[in-house]
Amino acid sequence: MLMNTFGHVFRVTTWGESHGKAVGCVIDGCPAGLRIDEKFIQAEMDRRKPGGEFSSKRKEQDKVEILSGVLEGITIGTPISMLIWNTDVDSGPYEALKTIPRPGHADWTYLAKFGIRDWRGGGRASARETAARVAAGAVAKLILRKYNVRVFGYAREIAGIRFNVGDPEKAFEIAERSPIRCPDPQKESEAEELIKKAMAEGDSVGGVVELIARNVPAGLGEPVFGKISAYFAYALMGIPSVKGFEIGRGFEVSKLKGSENNDPIVLKDGKIRFATNNSGGILGGITNGEDIVMRIAVKPTPSISKKQKSVDYEKMEEVEISVKGRHDPCIVPRIVPVAEAMVSMVLVDCMLLQGLIPRSFVGRS
Amino acid sequence: MLMNTFGHVFRVTTWGESHGKAVGCVIDGCPAGLRIDEKFIQAEMDRRKPGGEFSSKRKEQDKVEILSGVLEGITIGTPISMLIWNTDVDSGPYEALKTIPRPGHADWTYLAKFGIRDWRGGGRASARETAARVAAGAVAKLILRKYNVRVFGYAREIAGIRFNVGDPEKAFEIAERSPIRCPDPQKESEAEELIKKAMAEGDSVGGVVELIARNVPAGLGEPVFGKISAYFAYALMGIPSVKGFEIGRGFEVSKLKGSENNDPIVLKDGKIRFATNNSGGILGGITNGEDIVMRIAVKPTPSISKKQKSVDYEKMEEVEISVKGRHDPCIVPRIVPVAEAMVSMVLVDCMLLQGLIPRSFVGRS
C-alpha cells in the first residue's frame, strides 16, 4: 500500500515507463482456481488502447502476456505477472524538452523528488502506466463477476457539457458505443465539437467521469481510517489527471439540510433498504448495499501544442515551448476503463478482507 | 495503513467509543528528541472541543494524558500513548434507538459488517473518535513547526454561503476568532443565521472546509498509487461526514482548457516556480513547492430532531424517529482542526519517507 503497490490482500504492483521496453504488473493475493478469460482481459485492454479520432495516435496492440501464476488457464494462488511490450515508441519529440519541464506535467516534480527524470514521453508519470492497471483490473472484474458485482463507468461531463443519465447500466451500454464514452446521445455531438475545436486550437478539454458499483454487499470497508470511501478516493485520485473525487451527492451536500440529505430507511421486499441514495451507498465508510456512486474530476490534458511558458533548468532561463508528440485532446474517455479497474481492485480487496471471497475457488461453484 | 491505523512511518492508531471509558491514540514512528509542548496539544484539543453556541452541548475537557514515549518532556522514539477520558457520557437518549438505525449514520452499516453494534452515541463511528486524531495531529504539527511547514484550515462555505478569502494565513487568523470558523467577516452573520434557523427547525446544514499547507518542500509523494494527492484524499475522506475532496481548482478543471489550467513555469528570484497555482501545489502526485490547496465537502449533521423514517430491525417494521442527544447543527467548524490534523500527519509521514525528517532530532538544531 505504498509507492507502486496497491491493495492489502489483493495487491497489485505496476512497473514500466512510457518509452521503456514494456509496462507490466504483478498481482499477488489473487485467489486460486479462477479461470483467466484472456479474451476478456484483452477486451478491457482494447477499451483503454490509444487510437481513434479523439485520442493519441500512438499505435499499441497492448497485448498482455501472462508469465506466471496461471496453469492451464486457471490461477494457482501465486503471483500473476503480466507484461505488455511497448512497441510504438517515438522519443524524438521529447529531445527538445530534455531540460525543460512541461507545464501541467510531473517533469519538474519527479526531478525535485529523484534528482533525475526519464524525459522520454513522461516516463513513469505517463498515462501509459495505466495499461498495467487495466490488466490487473480485468482480473479483479473476473472475480467480481462470480458475485454478480458490476462496475460501470462513463463520461458524465466533457468540456463543460453535463450529460444526462438514467439507469447506470443503460448509461454504460450507450457510452460504450460512443467514441467519447458519452451516455447521453442528445449531447454527444455538442461535446465532440468542443473537443474538435480544442484540437484545432492546439488545446485540450477536461471533464467528469462517473463510476457506479452495483450489487456490492453491505459491510465492506473498515472503521475510521480505512473507510471504503477513503479507499476509493485513494484509488481514483491516484489516476493521472484526476483533481477531485466525490461520492453520492458529493459537493452538493454543502448546500443541503440534514433532512434533505439523510436517506430514509425503509423495508423493501422484507429487507432493510434506503428510500433514496444521497449517500452513494456508503455510510460511516461502510457499504450499505445500495449502488455505490462516485465521480472524479479530470483535468484537460496538459500536453498541448499551444505556446506555453517554461524554464530550461540547465540554462536557468525562461522559454516558450509547444508540446509535440501524440496526445489525447480529452483524456476522459480513456480514463473510464482505468477508473473501473481501480474501483474493481478496491472491491475485491475489501471483499477478501471481509472474508467474502475465499483464497481458493477450487471445489466451489 | 489499515482499519484504525494511519500512516507508513509516522503511524497513528486510534481507539475508543463515544460512550466508552476513553478514547486515545498510539503514535509510532515519531522521531526522538522532539520537545512535547503539552500546552499546544491542549490548545489544539480545545479547538475541536464541543461546547459553544453552534456545537454539541456535551461537556468534555478533552484533557490529554501522555502515558508513554516521552521522558522529561522529550520524545524518546518509542510509541506515544495518549488517552482522553470520556467524562460526560449520557447514553439515555440512545436507549430508544437500540434497534433502530438512524438515517445518515453508520448504525446500519456497522451492524451489517460486524453483526453487533455499540448503540451508545454512535460508538466508534461517532465524531468523538476524532479527538484522538487531533492529539496525534498536534504532535505532527510540532514536528512540522521545525521546518516552518504550516497548515491552515477554515470554513469555505456553510449552508450554501460561499466565503471570500484572500491570503490563507490571514483567512485562518480571522476564522480562528469566528465561532463558525468563517474567514469572511462580511458573510459570517448570514451563515450564522442559517445555522440558527436550521437548529430552530430541528435540522442541520453542511458546508465546505478549505485546507492549505504552506512551505511544503517539493518532492513529497510517491509515484503512481502513492501520490500525495491520493494520500490527502484518503486522509480527509476518512473523516466522518466528508463526501468530497478536491485539490487546486478541483472540479472546476472539468470546464477549463489545458491552456487555462496549466500553470506556467517561471523564474522567481532565481528559482523555478509556478506563475499560477491551479494545480494546488501537486503535479503527478508530487509536491511542487507551491501552497497545497484542498477542499472537502461536509454533509449536514445526520443527527436531527426532525421526524425521519427508519426501520426497527428487531421487529422488522417501519417507524418514525426523532434523534435526541447533543449534536452539532453544523459540524463544519469542528471539522477544521480534525482536517488540519490529518493533513499534518500526511505531511510528516511523507517527509519521513522522503528522508527529510530524521529519526532523531537529538544533536540537531
Next chain:
Amino acid sequence: MLMNTFGHVFRVTTWGESHGKAVGCVIDGCPAGLRIDEKFIQAEMDRRKPGGEFSSKRKEQDKVEILSGVLEGITIGTPISMLIWNTDVDSGPYEALKTIPRPGHADWTYLAKFGIRDWRGGGRASARETAARVAAGAVAKLILRKYNVRVFGYAREIAGIRFNVGDPEKAFEIAERSPIRCPDPQKESEAEELIKKAMAEGDSVGGVVELIARNVPAGLGEPVFGKISAYFAYALMGIPSVKGFEIGRGFEVSKLKGSENNDPIVLKDGKIRFATNNSGGILGGITNGEDIVMRIAVKPTPSISKKQKSVDYEKMEEVEISVKGRHDPCIVPRIVPVAEAMVSMVLVDCMLLQGLIPRSFVGRS
C-alpha cells in the same frame, strides 16, 4: 508489521516503558462477537507476572483494564485498548547507571538509534513490555479456542540441563505446576539448583523454550517470503533475550540425510498424514496439519550483580559496574507465556488471512 505493531489483519500495537505510567496494547482486527473472558486474560497475565522464588521481586498485579472495543463482554469489531498500570516502580538503582550502558542490554543501541534513552529500568527494551503482549495473546487464544487450536510452551532446557518430554500437552501440564516451567520432574531439582547457584554468585543462566501448536489447520502461511515458519521466527525472535529459533528437527537437519529427514506421507484413517514429524508441521512454509514444533534459545539474563566492564559515555572512561535492581536469574520460565502469546497471534492472523476465521462470530456457533 513495523516497529511496535505486529500482524497483518489481527494487528497488535504495544506501548509503554518499564518505569513509565503504564504499558498497554491496542488490538485491531479482532473479530466481532467474541466473548471476552476477563478471568482467562488475568490468568494468562498471572502466568507471566514477576514474583516467586526464581523471578524478579518487583510486585505488579498486572491487572488489565479494557478501555474500548468490548460491549457487555463481547467484542464489537473495533480496536480493543488494554492498559496495565505500572504500580511498583523503583528507578533508584538505575540512577548510578544513567550514563553507563549495561552489558548485554539495549542501553547503548537505543542511544545509538535515538540519541536519547530512558535510563529507568531499561525503558521500552525492558521485558516489562511483554505484559502487553500476553494480554493481546490471551485474546488470540480465546479465538483459537473456538477452533480447538491449542498452544503449549515449556522449558526444554535450563542452564545446560536438557529436559525429557513425552506428549506436549502432558509436558505442558507438568510444567505449569513447576516454578521453573520444567516438564521433566526427574531433572527439575537439578536445574533449580543451578539457578540458585547462579543467583548466589550474582550471575544468571539461560535455556531453551519449546512451543507446540496443535490442531492447526493445513494451508496456513503464504508463499515465498510469507512462510509461516518465517513469520513464527519473526514473532519469537522479537522477544527480548531470544538468540535462536528452530522448527521441527531444526539445526539437527544439518546432520541428517534426505532419506532420514523426509517425513513419509501415509494414509491414517483415510486421511493424508505424515508418518513422522521432522518438518515440525510445516512444508514449503505452509502448515501440513501436524503439530507445529518450535524451539527458541534464551540467553542468560544480562542483569547480573557480578562486576562487569562498561564505559561512562559522558566522561568517556571505562568503569566497572554491578547491576542492581530486581531481576530474574533465569528468564526462561517467564518467557513461556510470552512466546505462547506470540505464537497465538501468528496463528490467528494467518487463519484470518486464509479466510478460516470470519470478521464476526455473531450468528455463528
Next chain:
Amino acid sequence: MLMNTFGHVFRVTTWGESHGKAVGCVIDGCPAGLRIDEKFIQAEMDRRKPGGEFSSKRKEQDKVEILSGVLEGITIGTPISMLIWNTDVDSGPYEALKTIPRPGHADWTYLAKFGIRDWRGGGRASARETAARVAAGAVAKLILRKYNVRVFGYAREIAGIRFNVGDPEKAFEIAERSPIRCPDPQKESEAEELIKKAMAEGDSVGGVVELIARNVPAGLGEPVFGKISAYFAYALMGIPSVKGFEIGRGFEVSKLKGSENNDPIVLKDGKIRFATNNSGGILGGITNGEDIVMRIAVKPTPSISKKQKSVDYEKMEEVEISVKGRHDPCIVPRIVPVAEAMVSMVLVDCMLLQGLIPRSFVGRS
C-alpha cells in the same frame, strides 16, 4: 511485507514458477541515481546458477533482463522490473507424480492451501524462485557498497562436518573458490566425499550456512516487534529448506552464564566498542556496530531418488516413489548467495528506515 513482497521501503516482489515461462522481480523504493552495474548483477546470478559437479544439471544462463526503472544505466526512482527467462525446462519426470506429493516438499501443503498446484518442478515452491531474489539482492549490494557495508556467506557445516573459520572476509574468499563454498581447505575433501557418497546412494545431505555483515552502522532495527534480529530471521527462514536461525552465540547461549555471555563494553580508539561479540552485533534488536553474525540450518534436499512412501491423492492409496529430475545433492553451496541477498535487502531497508540512505543519490558522492 506479505506473501510475495519483501521489505518496508526497499520492497521486492518476486514472481514465477520453476517450469513457467520466466521468473522475475520488481524492486520498488530503490533510491534514484544508483549506477546499475549489470556485470555485477550477472556475477551474482552466476554464483547461484545450477551446473557443476555438486549441483542440479539444469542448464540456465540466468541472464537478467532489466525492463524498467533504469535510464542509461542509472536508476530513476521508479520500479525496477527484472526478468529471467526459463530456458531449460523439462517437466517430463514430474508427470508421474502429478497426483503424488513428494515427501519433504510443499506439494501437499500448496494443495491444502490453494486446492490446486503446479505439479511441474515444484512450481512456485521451487528454489528456482530464488534466482529473482539474487537479482534483487545484487541491487541491494550495489547500494551497500556505497557505505562500505559488506555481506559474507559461506558453508559452516556440511553433512555433519563442521568447518573452521578465521576472519569472515578471508573465509568468504576461500569459500568462493571452493565448489561447495567450504571456507576450510582442511576439511573440504571430506565434505565433498560425503556429498558424493550421498549422490551415489540416491540420497542428499544438509548443512549450516554462516552469514556475516560487516561495517553495519549502529542503530539499525526497530523497537520491540521490529528488531533487526527478528527481521533477519524472517528473511532467512523464508528461504526454501531453512529450518533454523541463530544470531551471535545462538543456541549455545542456553549453556552460558550471564557473566560469560555479556560482551564487556570498552573504549577502543576513543570509541565505544564491545570486547567480545557473543551478541552477534545486535542488542535489544538494534545493531551495535560490531559484525553481525548469523547461521541458518539447511535441510538435506528433499528430492532423492531413493524409494520413499507417499500417497496418490486421486486414488487415495499409498505408493512408493523415486523422485527423478535434476536436483542438488546438497543445496548448501547454492543457498549462500541467496542468503546474502536476503541479508542485503534487510540492511538496505533498515538503513532507509533509519534515514541513512537517501531517496536519491544524485548530486551526492
